[in-house]
Amino acid sequence: MLATTGFLDELFDKGLLIETGVDGIYGRSGLFEEIGDGFQNLVTRYAGTDNAEVVRFPPAMSRAVFERSGYMKSFPQLAGTIHCFHGDGAAHLDLMQTIEANGDWTKGQTASEVVLTPAACYPLYPTAAKRGPLPAEGRLYDLLSYCFRHEPSRDPARQQMFRMREFVRMGTPDQVTAFRADWLDRGQKLIAEIGLPFSVDVANDPFFGRTGKMLAVNQRDQRLKFELLIPIESEASPTACLSFNYHQDHFGKTFGLETAGPETAHTACVGFGHERVILALLKHHGTDVKAWPAAVRKALWG
Amino acid sequence: MLATTGFLDELFDKGLLIETGVDGIYGRSGLFEEIGDGFQNLVTRYAGTDNAEVVRFPPAMSRAVFERSGYMKSFPQLAGTIHCFHGDGAAHLDLMQTIEANGDWTKGQTASEVVLTPAACYPLYPTAAKRGPLPAEGRLYDLLSYCFRHEPSRDPARQQMFRMREFVRMGTPDQVTAFRADWLDRGQKLIAEIGLPFSVDVANDPFFGRTGKMLAVNQRDQRLKFELLIPIESEASPTACLSFNYHQDHFGKTFGLETAGPETAHTACVGFGHERVILALLKHHGTDVKAWPAAVRKALWG
Numbered sequence: 001m002l003a004t005t006g007f008l009d010e011l012f013d014k015g016l017l018i019e020t021g022v023d024g025i026y027g028r029s030g031l032f033e034e035i036g037d038g039f040q041n042l043v044t045r046y047a048g049t050d051n052a053e054v055v056r057f058p059p060a061m062s063r064a065v066f067e068r069s070g071y072m073k074s075f076p077q078l079a080g081t082i083h084c085f086h087g088d089g090a091a092h093l094d095l096m097q098t099i100e101a102n103g104d105w106t107k108g109q110t111a112s113e114v115v116l117t118p119a120a121c122y123p124l125y126p127t128a129a130k131r132g133p134l135p136a137e138g139r140l141y142d143l144l145s146y147c148f149r150h151e152p153s154r155d156p157a158r159q160q161m162f163r164m165r166e167f168v169r170m171g172t173p174d175q176v177t178a179f180r181a182d183w184l185d186r187g188q189k190l191i192a193e194i195g196l197p198f199s200v201d202v203a204n205d206p207f208f209g210r211t212g213k214m215l216a217v218n219q220r221d222q223r224l225k226f227e228l229l230i231p232i233e234s235e236a237s238p239t240a241c242l243s244f245n246y247h248q249d250h251f252g253k254t255f256g257l258e259t260a261g262p263e264t265a266h267t268a269c270v271g272f273g274h275e276r277v278i279l280a281l282l283k284h285h286g287t288d289v290k291a292w293p294a295a296v297r298k299a300l301w302g
Numbered sequence: 303m304l305a306t307t308g309f310l311d312e313l314f315d316k317g318l319l320i321e322t323g324v325d326g327i328y329g330r331s332g333l334f335e336e337i338g339d340g341f342q343n344l345v346t347r348y349a350g351t352d353n354a355e356v357v358r359f360p361p362a363m364s365r366a367v368f369e370r371s372g373y374m375k376s377f378p379q380l381a382g383t384i385h386c387f388h389g390d391g392a393a394h395l396d397l398m399q400t401i402e403a404n405g406d407w408t409k410g411q412t413a414s415e416v417v418l419t420p421a422a423c424y425p426l427y428p429t430a431a432k433r434g435p436l437p438a439e440g441r442l443y444d445l446l447s448y449c450f451r452h453e454p455s456r457d458p459a460r461q462q463m464f465r466m467r468e469f470v471r472m473g474t475p476d477q478v479t480a481f482r483a484d485w486l487d488r489g490q491k492l493i494a495e496i497g498l499p500f501s502v503d504v505a506n507d508p509f510f511g512r513t514g515k516m517l518a519v520n521q522r523d524q525r526l527k528f529e530l531l532i533p534i535e536s537e538a539s540p541t542a543c544l545s546f547n548y549h550q551d552h553f554g555k556t557f558g559l560e561t562a563g564p565e566t567a568h569t570a571c572v573g574f575g576h577e578r579v580i581l582a583l584l585k586h587h588g589t590d591v592k593a594w595p596a597a598v599r600k601a602l603w604g
Contacts, residue, residue: 073398085378130321
């Protein structure tokens with residue numbers, strides 16, 4: 001039986017996570033990062049000879065690309081736009097007086113040309129499309145970046161800034177659905193190898209509002225999203241640690257991505273919640289990493 | 303003789319950096335990241351047996367802490383605040399109509415409780431102060447994070463989102479100035495080992511406005527900041543790749559950080575511009591990494 005509270009406090013007490021004064025924004029200890037490195041190496045091992053092209057985007061992306069992506073239509077409540085000060089000396093004096101008077105100085109900030117990356121793959125699609133039509137075998141990318149979702153929470157598995165590893169497959173419907181089926185299998189083997197209990201289920205994204213409810217139903221009906229769930233904060237509501245998504249032609253149409261055909265490319269991705277898997281390991285094997293089962297340590301660190 | 307233009311285009315052509323449509327926001331290739339990993343391992347080797355405490359903060363931090371830090375007083379032009387949508391279904395409908403009409407939808411975004419991290423050490427000071435007075439030997443931290451500075455530029459060494467490795471020393475004035483002197487020496491040896499030309503000079507931060515000019519003069523007069531400079535984009539204006547900063551009691555006073563004394567703690571840091579060193583290596587040794595001098599490859603990858 002897992003405790004349903006207190007895990008975050010335990011992580012703070014052991015120094016694995018470090019409080020910063022904001023729920024969902026935490027420092028990570030060196031040990032926490034070593035667990036993460038071990039997990040990433042394991043994911044790379046499971047990717048085997050897939051020969052994915054490694055690309056690493058920073059945690060912010062073009063606002064113009066973000067607007068085209070449709071993210072604000074589906075998930076406006078989670079997005080973060082980056083705003084800056086564009087004023088002169090007089091405006092700066094005003095700003096400083098407002099801060100000193102504990103006033104709201106942020107109203108003077110205006111939107112920059114960048115927003116926070118909401119999922120590792122968002123910056124990829126337009127850059128991939130710019131390379132021209134896909135080769136006949138399609139393409140496969142290996143991504144990892146910090147992502148932002150504005151959902152302050154005391155559940156350590158629901159952070160505002162977290163890392164996501166992603167493999168993204170682009171090609172024909174057959175190519176990308178085969179990729180997803182493959183990773184649905186690999187993902188379960190990987191999580192079993194590190195000794196974690198899990199289930200796999202059809203799922204939906206947290207679409208916003210009333211229209212969003214219909215989008216969610218549609219997504220489930222078409223089985224476009226599967227999640228590998230592991231109990232972390234709650235046994236009743238296990239946490240999605242891996243997700244397997246078939247986007248159909250959504251990104252292909254939006255960003256003009258074409259197959260060799262040429263037809264509109266389909267895309268699929270598998271995403272790994274970096275912090276979530278680390279937290280699952282700490283929850284199930286304990287915070288004394290040296291006492292973890294030998295097989296788990298071997299899987300992570302060889 | 304270094305070319306003063308075209309380096310960014312060369313990096314794009316070779317696929318080392320990937321355009322995203324915004325100056326200073328680039329994807330990195332797997333090879334670019336491998337060079338960076340090699341450099342970080344080398345830094346860790348030079349840190350030797352210092353036994354710094356490893357902490358990794360995400361690229362966003364508490365806005366309340368940021369306000370206290372004084373960053374908006376000194377560098378308002380560089381900061382990025384994170385704004386979110388807090389509206390209901392009707393507000394969302396408005397938002398979507400504004401986006402579709404190419405209007406400015408960002409005005410409806412309101413400030414969240416987080417801002418982008420401007421330098422790797424900013425989130426550290428309050429969390430360090432919360433642990434109580436420093437032990438007699440002071441403390442040493444090892445940090446690395448993505449940072450944001452709003453200065454769009456075509457100079458690849460001036461990115462809006464970039465990584466900074468930092469060692470931060472907290473203690474008495476003697477302890478922290480000895481640390482800085484030590485790293486001034488180590489830093490030069492490290493850069494010499496990877497075959498890069500450099501100079502070291504007293505420097506100042508880019509303080510904002512007219513008052514800022516006085517702050518800059520004061521910082522130079524007191525020799526509070528040194529930089530290790532390497533020509534990258536321009537030979538005439540070499541780029542600061544490492545910086546060695548003595549903050550005196552600025553952060554100690556601001557965040558209530560005390561020595562064992564107890565007196566207000568002094569702090570110093572050495573910062574490594576992760577991307578800048580990678581770019582310096584590519585500039586001086588060429589983009590064909592396999593053809594780099596054997597000694598440089600050995601320093602980076604053993």
